Amino acid sequence: MSNAGKMPKEEGIDHSVSLIREGYLYILNKRRSFNSDIFETRLLGKKAICMGGKEAAELFYDVEKFKRKDAAPNRVVQTLFGKNGVQALDGQEHQHRKEMFMSIMSHEELTRLTDITKKQWALATTKWEKADQVILYEEAKEILFRTACEWAGVPVQASETKNLTNYFSAMFESAGAIGPTHWMGRNARNHAEKWMQELIEHVRQETITPPENTALYRFSGHRELDGNLLETEVAAVEVINIIRPIVAIAVFINFITLALHHYPEERKKLQAGDEKYAEMFIQEVRRFYPFFPFVTALVKKDFTWNGYQFEKGTLTLLKHWKN
Structure with missing residues (x-):
């Protein structure tokens, strides 16, 4: 051009x-x-x-x-990103906050995430064998929410799982919406942030002790460039920034299923166990069905x-x- x-x-x-x-x-x-x-x-x-x-x-x-700070529309900040999260930072502030995120991305921790994911899917598929029908998108969101929370060191009561999953999914489902859907997304984020803020305060008061290599533990104790603890509200936004994107992968799981429906010949290629081809397939799904x-x-x-x-x-x- x-x-x-x-x-x-x-x-x-x-x-x-x-x-x-x-x-x-x-x-x-x-x-x-x-x-x-x-x-x-x-x-x-x-x-x-x-x-x-x-x-x-x-x-x-x-x-x-170019800079990212203040670039995103306010309605996206209020639903998807949250205020003062890493996505809105530039320069040294961004680098310092990014290092906080990278501190939990070791090979060992990513392997642990993989193991948790396999376990949660195995538990779910066992349950599905007795079900009359499975709504994949809804099930995938809940599986990924449980996976993300376990990996991040975030304790969740079984009775809270469904409501909390809905809060987290509403954040990305309403990101570009207007009207009632947008306000539902903002309300969901407010509930999720309040829940996470309370957990962070418990960690700082040592009434909850998550594993030291987890997001909840690391982010609760993170100090900014000025030496002060990350504000509770911001720490909550950043822990959510670990969990929410994992839950959002449910969208791509649905797209993968759709792709296999439209292109059934790909199933045999994937079943052959070629990891390189599997990665290529996933990247093509991401390209073809962008978030x-x-x-x-x-x-x-x-x-x-x-x-x-x-x-x-x-x-x-x-x-x-x-x-």
Whole structure:
């Protein structure tokens, strides 16, 4: 596609409705109509730049040119990410918080996560043998919630599991919604954060003692760059940032099942036990059925790329999936 000359511009006062209506296809459709990997539009009353393609992705993730803080719409922060989580940080703050997350990502801990996952699925499939029907998506969410909590050192009563699973799934199910669905997502996050805050306070008061290598233990004791303990509210957001994405994998489990339904010949290839092929299959599912249509950032400073001007503070959207 051509990248020469003035940046293509979508005419009109605002195109937020088009973005909501076209969803995943919005940026793709406009890139095709402009025959360009980049174009300018207006969203929520402000100038925005939309991009796609390999070169654009490399540019977008240049931390010297773009920042994530304050880029996500408030409704996404209120449902999906939570306030002051790692996704909204830049620079040293982001690196320091990221190190907290990476401290629980050792080979041993990831192996333990794998073992817990296998155990939880085995327990579930044994139960399914006696069931008249299985609603895979609902079952997968609950399995993954139990898996995530066990791995993160988060104690959960059996009687709480279903409600808590629904709270965590509502966060990603309502991320881009408006109206009642959005408010249900915010309400779910409020309940989940309150529950997690209480657990963190118990850990700090030593009335609960999770294993030292778990997220609940590590995040409860984490200190920021100024030496102070992470605020309880923020620590809760970050523990949720461990559990919620694991629960969200239920979406891809459904997509995997759908893919095997549409392409039954893939089942035999996967059953052959080739791990490399299995990984390729999973990555193709992620590409073909993307979770979100784009990611957002703000231009950090004025700069020029391929002859195009980027002004500080401009909202930029990257379409991070291929057709």
